[in-house]
Amino acid sequence: MAFLFAQFLTGLANAAALFLVASGLSLIFGVTRIVNFAHGSFYMLGAFIGVTLMEVLPGHLGFWGAIVLTGLAVGLIGALVEVVVLRRIYRAPELFQLVATFGVILVIQDLALMIWGAEDRLGPRAPGLRGVWRIFGEPVPKYDIVLIAITPFILLALWYLITRTRLGILVRAATQDREMVGALGVNQAWLFTGVFALGSALAGWGGALQLPTGGADLLMDFNIIGAVFVVVVIGGMGSLPGAFVASVLISVLNVFGVTYLPQSTLVLMFVVMALVLIVRPYGLLGREEVAGEHGQVGAPETPIRPYGPLGVALTAALLALLAALPAFADTFLMVLVIDIVVFALFAASLHFILGTGGLVSFGHAAFFGGGAYAAALLVFHTQTPMELAFLFAPLAAGLLALGIGWFCIRLSGVYFAMLTLAFSQLVWSLAFQWRSVTRGDDGLINIWPADWLNATVPYYYFTLALGVGGILTLRHVIHSPFGYALRAGRDSPRQAEAMGIDVKRVQLVAFALAGAMAGLAGGLFVFSKGSVFPTELEIAKSFDALIVVFLGGVKTLAGGVVGASFMTSVEHWLTRLEYWRLLLGLVIIAVVILMPEGIVGTLHRLWQRWRPASEDTAR
Amino acid sequence: MTEILRADNLRKSYDGFLAVDGVSFSVRQGELKALIGPNGAGKSTCFNMLTGQLKPSGGEVHLEGTRITGRPPREIWRMGVGRTFQITGTYRSMSVIENVQMALISHHRRIFTFGPRAWKLYRDQALEFLRTVSLEDQADRPCSVLAYGDLKRLELAIALCHRPRLLLMDEPTAGMAPAARIELMQLVADIVREQGLSVLFTEHDMDVVFAHAHHIMVLNRGALIADGSADEVRRDPRVQEVYLGGGTLFKEAGDA
Amino acid sequence: MLEVSAIHSFYGKAHILDGLSFSVARGEVVALLGRNGAGKSTTMKSVMQLVPPRAGSVSFEGRELVGLPAYRTAKAGLGYVPEDRRIFSDLTVLENLEVGRQPPREGAPHWTVAQLFELFPNLAERRHNRGKHMSGGEQQMLSIARTLMGNPALLLLDEPSEGIAPVIVEQMARSILTLKAEGLTVLISEQNLHFARAVADRAIILESGQKKFDGSFALLEKQPEIRDAYLSV
Structure with a gap:
């Protein structure tokens, strides 16, 4: 019993840092509507800056002074990021900003590596709080007790700030209608910068406060961001008390999970989130989001049409070039093109559900990796012939998408995105921790194609035929009555329902189709590499696809394909360099700022400017 | 004339607040009927319960004798009820x-x-x-x-596509110029006559209402306070008090 | 006080205001009339710099507004009440008023919450209610009161009578006459000619983003052909 209580206290202590970081994210999202993936990076910066300051400043005053200063420093860095990057793209399509924040993550990762090196840092103990207190005979670190004591005051201070001060009222008003706040004489640009700085500072404080128990390392940003999003979503986006309750819930569950169900640790919080969202679609204390307020990707303003003669000719020329490639290219180039086609199909399938369906999925890798694993498991365990196993990839992924979609499509916007993320984490942890079947992170190897395909050139044509075929199929569906019904449900769900369209059913079928196509890409992938590892199911894989779709241009049909080609090529060249993340991050940020409509969207606009007479349709 | 739609004791509450409080009425075939009342009286809530966007907290809706209470919008649409919205959803x-x-x-x-x-x-x-x-x-x-008035007309065309027997129009002329309002409602009236369709509509423009509606219902704070012909409603003292006003400040009050 | 000269404004590619010029003198109440789509709301937004004109000038007490962000325009002494009211629906009446609060301004009436509750008694009763639980008429009053908290010298009222019960429209007209008596300058856009005539000194008629008439209501009365052509009453 006493042990349980001590465990509970540890959970409560861990909740302090988590709550600080989560409340910062919630605040930023509430006002700026930016889903800030870089929030974990500010937490990591808080830890590193905190360590450095604590080394310099002596004694009690030094320790606590360092924590306070760290928050201020991270707040300043946050303000800088807001002014330099985000301020330029508030007018870009919704959720486009998350691509920029992903660029910021990469930049901060490499900058931290440059400044602090690759080695993990141990956090100093808090002076005067090194020992333990015995509670019911169990040792509890003194620092934990102090953290537990501080947390309610943090909540109270934030709650007071938001509900009782003029700044808080302005923040809540701006959450609803930024332009009107501006028309009433409030400089909203600075309000945004201020909120972003405050949110970043909270993350920085969180990073510094956990130092005595955690330390600082370069993986902290990704490790916390998942938990922070889970907390914000479970609590309800924008609800501070909700974030508090959820922080405690997740932290306590984690502590008990580590003790009693060690094999569940990776997935526990995502299971909790999925359960909460299925029962309460807007989180514990959240309120219903107004449909289309955000999470909805801006719909194209112009009707879409298939390519005209010129477009068809150009596409045919490109395909002819690709078909002729083995005649003059070396193996390296062919493998690169295989990678591009596989990724392009994966991205096109996400683009289908995201652009045409208006459903932003954060967990699309579940279907790519799911398809790859489905085929690989068959080959690995039952020696199924490659042809049959390959067919199983899109089939299994489609069924998986049907199952996951059945839960997810009842939600919308950010909540939909987070539930898809939760399910993809479930699939990932299955692959990672069910070692007897999946071999965990050793992966499944020796998954080679059938003899007639087992060489670069035949497999190249195989990939080209199926990859391009998949992409063209998706494009065809977009122009079919089903594709129109899907767009109708995106443009105006209310009108679509009032027109006899079962929007949720249409979305579910579309989600399954997108899943099957991602699975097809996964199948092509696994036989081209000969192996599959849990990394293909990771969050980062889902985000890769999201980024290329946004980079290419959500509003255009070719966006996913072009974005994937661009990204795969750029990565191939950059990864040879030491600080490639920094460069890639800067490239992403530059594209976001310079081409707010995506690559294809911007090219299309330039084309129209050059030829002003062209008809107003998007292709 | 046969009764096409009947609402019995329809109620809707949002966390304790009664938006619609026991509303009963019917719409007959070939009738052009208006539902008027101040903002926030519950007109749109009523409409949304009739066509399935909202589930009523109590009461019943029947379409030609078939109970449709709480059915989803798409089913009600397939049964022959068209709908246009205050804010167009094209x-x-x-x-x-x-x-x-x-x-x-x-x-x-x-x-x-x-x-x-x-x-x-x-x-x-x-x-x-x-x-x-x-x-x-x-x-x-x-x-x-498209210009706003054209969008409204497009919505009407869309609503006519499945040859509805009953059409519910929420503020069909909001945001249109006075002449265009008359024109649109004239078109609706013609369609009603030619196709024998019934129309229930909400409207703020009293000129439109009194010029076209066969019958008028007045809703105030979630309850019906009048249901009758144009003249009966115009002369009703309660309707004047809560909605039409006395016209003391400027004559012809309300041809907004 | 306000001098608008030859402004051209666009929504995307659509050319809405086509070289519009007019002026408003201190203490005047001027009504912008015209059909829907004539450019009334865009005129309001262009003066406020929410839709910045691409050409022309908007000067307020001798100061050029074109090129300023909307919040600077508000600080210069313009108060804007939007057509769709845009109440902060999750905030209470008092909090809505707080968002609008600005320091007192020389040469403009100074408003306190108490005075505004006197002007709009309905709001006083509902001071702790959230915006979303209020009727359309109450929201319209709150929107005006919120803007008055900024102590504007010139009030821009965009279609205050649109979509509001006739009985509330009468109340609204009385409130505007009170504001005028306080010495406030008002530019109001309207489709309701009777309402406009009851509150305004002068009428400006717009059509396709151009000015078609500028003068007193008495003058407009004498030119029924203008009224019939552009207002289609």
Whole structure:
């Protein structure tokens, strides 16, 4: 019993840092509507800056002074990021900003590596709080007790700030209608910068406060961001008390999970989130989001049409070039093109559900990796012939998408995105921790194609035929009555329902189709590499696809394909360099700022400017 | 005239607040009936319960004797009830005619069709409906560039696609110029006469209401306070008090 | 006080205001009339710099507004009440008023919450209610009161009578007459000619973003052909 209580206290202590970081994210999202993936990076910066300051400043005053200063420093860095990057793209399509924040993550990762090196840092103990207190005979670190004591005051201070001060009222008003706040004489640009700085500072404080128990390392940003999003979503986006309750819930569950169900640790919080969202679609204390307020990707303003003669000719020329490639290219180039086609199909399938369906999925890798694993498991365990196993990839992924979609499509916007993320984490942890079947992170190897395909050139044509075929199929569906019904449900769900369209059913079928196509890409992938590892199911894989779709241009049909080609090529060249993340991050940020409509969207606009007479349709 | 729609003791509450409190009425075939009342009286809530966007907290709705209470909008639509909204919900990413074609595709139950190009389906029929509302010249323009009044007319064309027996129009002329309002309601009145369809509409423009409605109902704070002919309603002292006003400050109050 | 000269404003590619010029003198109440789509709301937004004109000038007490962000325009002494009211629906009446609060301004009436509750008694009763639980008429009053908290010298009222019960429209007209008596300058856009005539000194009629008439209501009365052509009453 006493042990349980001590465990509970540890959970409560861990909740302090988590709550600080989560409340910062919630605040930023509430006002700026930016889903800030870089929030974990500010937490990591808080830890590193905190360590450095604590080394310099002596004694009690030094320790606590360092924590306070760290928050201020991270707040300043946050303000800088807001002014330099985000301020330029508030007018870009919704959720486009998350691509920029992903660029910021990469930049901060490499900058931290440059400044602090690759080695993990141990956090100093808090002076005067090194020992333990015995509670019911169990040792509890003194620092934990102090953290537990501080947390309610943090909540109270934030709650007071938001509900009782003029700044808080302005923040809540701006959450609803930024332009009107501006028309009433409030400089909203600075309000945004201020909120972003405050949110970043909270993350920085969180990073510094956990130092005595955690330390600082370069993986902290990704490790916390998942938990922070889970907390914000479970609590309800924008609800501070909700974030508090959820922080405690997740932290306590984690502590008990580590003790009693060690094999569940990776997935526990995502299971909790999925359960909460299925029962309460807007989180514990959240309120219903107004449909289309955000999470909805801006719909194209112009009707879409298939390519005209010129477009068809150009596409045919490109395909002819690709078909002729083995005649003059070396193996390296062919493998690169295989990678591009596989990724392009994966991205096109996400683009289908995201652009045409208006459903932003954060967990699309579940279907790519799911398809790859489905085929690989068959080959690995039952020696199924490659042809049959390959067919199983899109089939299994489609069924998986049907199952996951059945839960997810009842939600919308950010909540939909987070539930898809939760399910993809479930699939990932299955692959990672069910070692007897999946071999965990050793992966499944020796998954080679059938003899007639087992060489670069035949497999190249195989990939080209199926990859391009998949992409063209998706494009065809977009122009079919089903594709129109899907767009109708995106443009105006209310009108679509009032027109006899079962929007949720249409979305579910579309989600399954997108899943099957991602699975097809996964199948092509696994036989081209000969192996599959849990990394293909990771969050980062889902985000890769999201980024290329946004980079290419959500509003255009070719966006996913072009974005994937661009990204795969750029990565191939950059990864040879030491600080490639920094460069890639800067490239992403530059594209976001310079081409707010995506690559294809911007090219299309330039084309129209050059030829002003062209008809107003998007292709 | 036979009764087409009947609402009995319809109620809706939102966390303790009674938005609609026991409303009963009926709409007869071939009738053009108006529902008026101050903002926030519960008109849109009533409409949304009739066409399924909201589930009533209590009461019943019958369509030609069949109970439709709480059914989803798409089923009520298939049973022959059309609906237009206060804020138009047309599909911005489609052209004008594609909006109509979408409705026809749904009417012919071809949503889950993957083969044909959608914009080739039912084009002639769609053009016919656009002609009814004089939008045929704009058929291939993007919906997003349409003027507001034209959007309202497009919505009407869409609502007519499945040959409804009853049409519910929420503020059909809001935001239109006075002349255009009269024109649109004249069109609706013609359609009612020619097709024997019934229309229930909400409206703020009293000129439109008194010029076209056969019967008028007045809703105030969630309850019906009048239901009768135009003259009866105009003379009702309670209606004057809560809604029409005395017209002391300027004559002809309310031809907003 | 306000001098608008030859402004051209666009929504995307659509050319809405086509070289519009007019002026408003201190203490005047001027009504912008015209059909829907004539450019009334865009005129309001262009003066406020929410839709910045691409050409022309808007000067307020001798100061050029074109090129300033909307919040600077508000600080210069313009108060804007939007057509769709845009109440902060999750905030209470008092909090809505707080968002609008600005320091007192020389040469403009100074408003306190108490005075505004006197002007709009309905709001006083509902001071702790959230915006979303209020009727359309109450929201309209709150929107005006919120803007008055900024102590504007010139009030821009965009279609205050649109979509509001006739009985509330009468109340609204009385409130505007009170504001005028306080010395406030008001530019109001309207489709309701009777309402406009009851509150305004002068009428400006717009059509396709151009000015078609500028003068007193008495003058307008004598030119029924103008009224019939552009207002279609």
